[in-house]
Amino acid sequence: MSGGTAALIVAGGRGTRMGADLPKQYLDIGGRTILARSVSAFLDLPDIAVVQVVIAAGDEALCADALRGLNDARLRPPVPGGATRALSVRAGLDALADAGPDHVLIHDAARPFVPAEVILAVLAALGDAEGAFAALPVVDALWRADGDRDYAPVPRAGLYRAQTPQGFRFDAIRAAHARAPADAADDVEVARAAGLEVRLVEGSEENFKITTEADLRRARRHLDAP
Numbered sequence: 001m002s003g004g005t006a007a008l009i010v011a012g013g014r015g016t017r018m019g020a021d022l023p024k025q026y027l028d029i030g031g032r033t034i035l036a037r038s039v040s041a042f043l044d045l046p047d048i049a050v051v052q053v054v055i056a057a058g059d060e061a062l063c064a065d066a067l068r069g070l071n072d073a074r075l076r077p078p079v080p081g082g083a084t085r086a087l088s089v090r091a092g093l094d095a096l097a098d099a100g101p102d103h104v105l106i107h108d109a110a111r112p113f114v115p116a117e118v119i120l121a122v123l124a125a126l127g128d129a130e131g132a133f134a135a136l137p138v139v140d141a142l143w144r145a146d147g148d149r150d151y152a153p154v155p156r157a158g159l160y161r162a163q164t165p166q167g168f169r170f171d172a173i174r175a176a177h178a179r180a181p182a183d184a185a186d187d188v189e190v191a192r193a194a195g196l197e198v199r200l201v202e203g204s205e206e207n208f209k210i211t212t213e214a215d216l217r218r219a220r221r222h223l224d225a226p
């Protein structure tokens with residue numbers, strides 16, 4: 001493959017905040033794993049030419065079980081990530097280099113309900129920007145708390161909650177990640193530090209990240225919703 005758009009699904013975390021017996025991306029929701037749902041969201045789109053999953057070293061059997069039945073030539077064998085999300089992204093970008101994509105959409109495996117329209121909106125924005133990401137405005141009052149008695153209001157005007165996918169020109173984000181700190185919060189931070197122009201596009205409340213057990217209950221309710 002040369003050109004086109006790659007999807008990079010980061011699944012190298014341990015899910016410590018979930019506190020489950022398995023890393024959260026391998027948990028089943030409604031008969032499919034979180035990882036399989038996230039990967040399928042991109043395989044369902046003909047716009048995606050190749051999908052690369054990044055896992056923690058040693059998770060190969062868990063990943064194979066999680067993705068069993070996903071027989072799509074665009075899905076590459078998983079590669080090992082790193083100790084942080086940024087290092088996992090870097091490993092995934094390096095693994096994609098031989099495919100030579102024009103663009104890459106970087107997505108958390110922990111966001112299994114990403115709507116196609118959000119993915120396509122990020123992809124469309126890459127038509128005339130070096131990067132684009134899904135985000136939602138903060139709509140609740142924000143407080144900075146120190147314990148349950150000492151807190152102060154935080155102005156929320158102009159604040160957004162970043163989601164994924166976060167999409168970029170492939171060569172630009174790969175070069176940026178090669179120089180990025182291992183603790184970069186997300187790929188927008190890496191891109192902007194490298195001077196890339198990154199657009200914000202509307203995300204979705206359906207595109208929530210499964211982080212804690214409460215999110216797992218929310219996800220199961222989401223599937224039952226009419």
Ligand SMILES: Nc1ccn([C@@H]2O[C@H](COP(=O)(O)OP(=O)(O)OP(=O)(O)O)[C@@H](O)[C@H]2O)c(=O)n1
Nearest residue numbers: 010011012013014015016017083084088109110
């Ligand atoms: N070293 C890491 C850490 C995180 N991730 C991925 O980045 C996404 C967002 O990270 P997060 O929700 O924080 O997942 P975990 O790191 O697994 O969660 P926790 O912080 O609770 O351990 C997840 O799909 C996770 O698998 C990754 O690929 N490599």
Ligand SMILES: C[C@](O)(CO)[C@H](O)COP(=O)(O)O
Nearest residue numbers: 085108162163164185186209
């Ligand atoms: C990248 C991200 O999804 C943007 O909101 C989020 O930062 C990933 O979760 P983490 O807990 O920060 O690893």
